[in-house]
Amino acid sequence: MNDDPHHTLSATSDDRSPDLRAEAFQGVRAARSRELAEDYVELIAELIHAQGEARPVDIATRMGVTAPTVAKTLDRLARDGLITRAKYRSIFLTEEGRALAKECRHRHDIVLRFLLSLGLDPETAERDAEGIEHHVSERTLELFAAFVARS
Amino acid sequence: MNDDPHHTLSATSDDRSPDLRAEAFQGVRAARSRELAEDYVELIAELIHAQGEARPVDIATRMGVTAPTVAKTLDRLARDGLITRAKYRSIFLTEEGRALAKECRHRHDIVLRFLLSLGLDPETAERDAEGIEHHVSERTLELFAAFVARS
DNA sequence: GCGAAATGTTAGCCAAGGCTAACAATCTGC
DNA sequence: GCAGATTGTTAGCCTTGGCTAACATTTCGC
Ligand SMILES: [Mn+2]
Ligand SMILES: [Mn+2]
Ligand SMILES: [Mn+2]
Ligand SMILES: [Mn+2]
Numbered sequence: 001m002n003d004d005p006h007h008t009l010s011a012t013s014d015d016r017s018p019d020l021r022a023e024a025f026q027g028v029r030a031a032r033s034r035e036l037a038e039d040y041v042e043l044i045a046e047l048i049h050a051q052g053e054a055r056p057v058d059i060a061t062r063m064g065v066t067a068p069t070v071a072k073t074l075d076r077l078a079r080d081g082l083i084t085r086a087k088y089r090s091i092f093l094t095e096e097g098r099a100l101a102k103e104c105r106h107r108h109d110i111v112l113r114f115l116l117s118l119g120l121d122p123e124t125a126e127r128d129a130e131g132i133e134h135h136v137s138e139r140t141l142e143l144f145a146a147f148v149a150r151s
Numbered sequence: 152m153n154d155d156p157h158h159t160l161s162a163t164s165d166d167r168s169p170d171l172r173a174e175a176f177q178g179v180r181a182a183r184s185r186e187l188a189e190d191y192v193e194l195i196a197e198l199i200h201a202q203g204e205a206r207p208v209d210i211a212t213r214m215g216v217t218a219p220t221v222a223k224t225l226d227r228l229a230r231d232g233l234i235t236r237a238k239y240r241s242i243f244l245t246e247e248g249r250a251l252a253k254e255c256r257h258r259h260d261i262v263l264r265f266l267l268s269l270g271l272d273p274e275t276a277e278r279d280a281e282g283i284e285h286h287v288s289e290r291t292l293e294l295f296a297a298f299v300a301r302s
Numbered sequence: 303g304c305g306a307a308a309t310g311t312t313a314g315c316c317a318a319g320g321c322t323a324a325c326a327a328t329c330t331g332c
Numbered sequence: 333g334c335a336g337a338t339t340g341t342t343a344g345c346c347t348t349g350g351c352t353a354a355c356a357t358t359t360c361g362c
Contacts, residue, residue, distance in 0.1 A: 014197065014277075016277065018209075018212045018213045019212075020274070021213045021215075021277075022212065022213055022214060022215030023215065023278075024277055024278045024281045025190070025213075025214050025215045025216075025281065026215045027278055027281075027282075028278075028281050028282040029215075029349095029350090031282055032183065032186075032282075033318085035183075036318085036319075039176070046165065055339080055340095056339075056340065056341095057338080057339055057340080058169075061169045061170075061173065062169045062172045062173055062176075063173060063176050064172075064173030064174065064176045064177045064180075065176075065319090065320070065321090066320080066321065066322080067339075067340065067341085068320090068321075068322080068340090068341075068342080068343095069319070069320055069321070070340095071340070071341060071342085072318090072319070072320090073318090073319075076317095076318080076319090087327085087340080087341075088326090088327055088328065088339080088340060088341085115291065118291075118294045118295075118298065119294055120290060120291055120294060121290070123171070124288050124290050124291065126165075126167065126172075126175055127174075127175045127178055127179075127288065128286060128287060128288050128291050130175045130176065130178075130179050130286075131178075131179040131182055131183075131285070131286025132283050132286045132287070134282070135279060135281075135282025135283045135286065136279060136283070137275050137278065137279050139271060139272070139275050140266065140269075140271055140275065140279050143269045143270055143271060144269075147269065180319095180320090184348085187348085187349075206309080206310090207309075207310065207311095208308080208309055208310080216349085216350070216351090217350080217351065217352080218309075218310065218311085219310090219311075219312080219313095219350090219351075219352080219353095220349070220350055220351075221310095222310070222311060222312085223348090223349075223350090224348095224349075227347095227348080227349090238310080238311075238357085239309080239310060239311080239356090239357055239358065
């Protein structure tokens with residue numbers, strides 16, 4: 001099964017042009033640069049929904065980083081127009097931040113449900129989804145959603 | 152379809168403990184810190200196989216970064232025992248680097264074939280695989296492989 | 303075998319994203 | 333309503349991974 005009788009079975013070759021490959025890596029780097037903001041706004045939205053407010057201390061606990069790290073990251077998110085922030089007050093999402101959070105939660109959900117549909121245990125599914133979600137194209141997401149719906 | 156008649160349909164809740172969630176994010180950060188080394192050794196192995204040697208200029212072209220960026224990254228890989236390197240000479244993998252490259256190529260292949268099996272077009276599959284491969288657990292990889300074999 | 307082209311290195315800059323130490327503000331319990 | 337606990341901020345340090353500019357070495361063409 002999935003034996004390839006002709007040109008050696010491995011999918012290893014990769015005959016794409018150097019430029020095409022470079023574009024792929026550039027895309028991955030771009031996605032990586034968005035990861036942190038995506039996870040933060042998603043978490044902030046969830047905290048606001050569940051606790052009524054998003055406090056830095058709760059973000060720090062759930063992200064597994066220290067409070068100063070959260071503070072600096074929040075400053076960058078504010079600079080980038082995703083949140084608003086006042087000294088010693090809890091965090092609010094901007095319109096843009098809310099839109100991003102919604103999109104991210106949607107992506108996270110689909111990836112998670114897809115992994116669960118495949119038969120993965122819930123804890124591993126959550127862990128893998130947390131990383132994979134940022135690297136799934138729109139087309140792939142649609143295929144994942146279709147698979148979940150079908151199963 | 153995928154309507155959940157009881158507790159509101161979203162998979163959004165996420166009732167995991169803060170600590171468990173923190174561990175997931177810490178795992179993702181750890182994976183992210185390995186990404187670059189993985190892509191480099193995989194590419195170096197492939198260049199050695201295809202061209203007979205791995206030259207910085209070819210790495211730079213395919214990674215889509217400048218030559219000094221490659222040089223600095225190669226220095227870190229050498230420091231970490233994955234490659235050996237002499238001034239103005241091409242790059243060699245250490246035993247450890249070769250082992251990592253093999254593992255990464257294997258993972259890359261399975262993720263790629265899985266996405267293709269799902270029905271994704273080859274170019275998008277390559278792009279997504281390049282990012283996803285670093286965030287797939289052993290269990291998930293097995294499920295992907297099983298799906299490829301079954302289809 | 304020499305000059306030009308290609309390749310590689312070094313220095314130095316920058317932003318992101320981690321951390322600890324020290325301090326400031328707020329909140330809570332009594 | 334105050335003391336102590338909790339929470340938040342600031343300053344400063346570090347590594348990673350990008351970049352450009354300048355220079356060094358190697359390779360190629362003839
Ligand atoms: Mn995530
Ligand atoms: Mn997420
Ligand atoms: Mn990759
Ligand atoms: Mn790869």
